[in-house]
Amino acid sequence: MNATGRHADPIQDHIAALAAALRGPGKAKAQMVQDMRDGLVDTAEALAGDEVSYERAARQAVREFGTLDELVPSCQQELTVRQARHTARAVALTAPFLITCWYLARSAGHEGTWRLPLAAQLLAVHLAGVAIVAALLAAGTLAATGAAARRVPTPRRLPLVVAWAGTTASAAMAVAALALATAAAMVTNWPLLACAGGLAAVSHAAIAGSARLCRQCARLS
Amino acid sequence: MKADAVRGHLDGLLLAVLESGPLHGYAIIAAVQDRSGGLLELRTGTIYPALNRLERIGLLSSSWESAGERRRRCYELTGAGRRTLADERSAWSEFTAAIGSVLNPAVPPGLAT
Numbered sequence: 001m002n003a004t005g006r007h008a009d010p011i012q013d014h015i016a017a018l019a020a021a022l023r024g025p026g027k028a029k030a031q032m033v034q035d036m037r038d039g040l041v042d043t044a045e046a047l048a049g050d051e052v053s054y055e056r057a058a059r060q061a062v063r064e065f066g067t068l069d070e071l072v073p074s075c076q077q078e079l080t081v082r083q084a085r086h087t088a089r090a091v092a093l094t095a096p097f098l099i100t101c102w103y104l105a106r107s108a109g110h111e112g113t114w115r116l117p118l119a120a121q122l123l124a125v126h127l128a129g130v131a132i133v134a135a136l137l138a139a140g141t142l143a144a145t146g147a148a149a150r151r152v153p154t155p156r157r158l159p160l161v162v163a164w165a166g167t168t169a170s171a172a173m174a175v176a177a178l179a180l181a182t183a184a185a186m187v188t189n190w191p192l193l194a195c196a197g198g199l200a201a202v203s204h205a206a207i208a209g210s211a212r213l214c215r216q217c218a219r220l221s
Numbered sequence: 222m223k224a225d226a227v228r229g230h231l232d233g234l235l236l237a238v239l240e241s242g243p244l245h246g247y248a249i250i251a252a253v254q255d256r257s258g259g260l261l262e263l264r265t266g267t268i269y270p271a272l273n274r275l276e277r278i279g280l281l282s283s284s285w286e287s288a289g290e291r292r293r294r295c296y297e298l299t300g301a302g303r304r305t306l307a308d309e310r311s312a313w314s315e316f317t318a319a320i321g322s323v324l325n326p327a328v329p330p331g332l333a334t
Contacts, residue, residue, distance in 0.1 A: 028273070035246055035294045036269050042247030042293075043265065066264030074270040082277070149278045150305065 010055070010062045011040045021072045023217050024079025025086045032075060040065055073221075080217040081145050084159035087166040087207070087214040088138035088145075094203040095135035095169055098176060099128050101196035120183045127172045127179075134169035138162065160218040166211030173204035227261050231271050233309040234261075236280065236302055245286075245293040246272070272296055280305050 015037045022029055040061050047057035065071070102124045141162050145154050180197030184190040227234070238244065238252035249272070250265045275281040280302035285292045298306070 031294070032269060032273055035272075036266060038291070038293050039246035039250065039265065039269065042245075043250070046247070046251075064265050066266040070264050071266045071270075074267055078270040078273045078277075081274075085277075145277070147279050147301070150280065150301070 010058045011037065011044060014062045014065065014068075015040065017068055018071060018075070021068055022075055022079055023213065023220055024076070024083050025213075028082040029079055032079070036065075076217070076220050080159045080214075080221040081154060083210075083214045083217045084141060084162040085145050087210040088141040088162050090207050090210045091134050091138040091162075091166050091169050092142065094173070094207060095131040095138070098173060098200055098203055099131050101180075101199055102128055102176070120179050123175070123179050127176050130168060130172040134165045134172075137165045156221075157218075159214060159221065163211055163214035163218050166207050166214060170204050170208040170211055173200045173207065177201035177204055227263050228267075230313075231263075231268070232275060232280075233306070233313065235268060235271060235275060236298060236306040236309065239281065239296055239298045240303070240306060243284075243286075243295040243297040245288075245295045249296065275302070 019033045043061035044058040048054045177197045177200035180193050184193035281296045282299050283294050283296045286295045
């Protein structure tokens, strides 16, 4: 009996403890936990009978299922790879987008009556370099953790590398957003730069959250 | 058979029991235990991350199916999964033949002329 005076359900307790111990992308984690709960309930129903109560069958099902120490490492390892893919996908999609924004801003500057300030141009080159490296690493990660993983084992530290690449790309995008906002204030044709800066800020927010979760997952794996 | 010994062959076991058609988690566990005559000591919870990994690398696909009032996630072999299973089988045959020929030689070395 638990603190609220109700009989505890060993399956719900075990699944709740498992869910609390795991970190990872919401959908993947929810599906894995739901699948495990279904398996436990099915096992308990199969074990229960005329001489075995459901509660006793549920306890036996939990024992056969494995302890948290036995289950969490393999579950977390899979969720960490899933999160690394999530972060890599975000970087792979937003980094080229950011480079395109810079390119459009520069092109518009060359064709029109205004130019991007020199400092902003130099910064853009460096940030574009960071974005290109991060995007290439992200594409490599998606390949290495997808079909290629059938033949080549996924390097254990790859999620941590992706997490820091995402963090770096996110920081680069924050700097880009600030630089574009500053440049927009200095030129007459500001709407394009302000728009690019806004998009960089949105990209930064999207990648920063994913990279933070990826770092947490990598630490647990 | 101890869980550590089974772990290295878990992928092959899961692919093999899914060869005949889609199954949900508990049915996969039951099929493995049934086929092994209950000799494989396997923590049943360990199959779920393995199923997720096999799906991620494209050897399985999954879908949610209704079973009475509940929905269950059913796993199915993909074409790549069938090819991998065939590779696993031939690798296992070669391995057991090699180990078997050492453990049970046809002619004991001391009697060879």
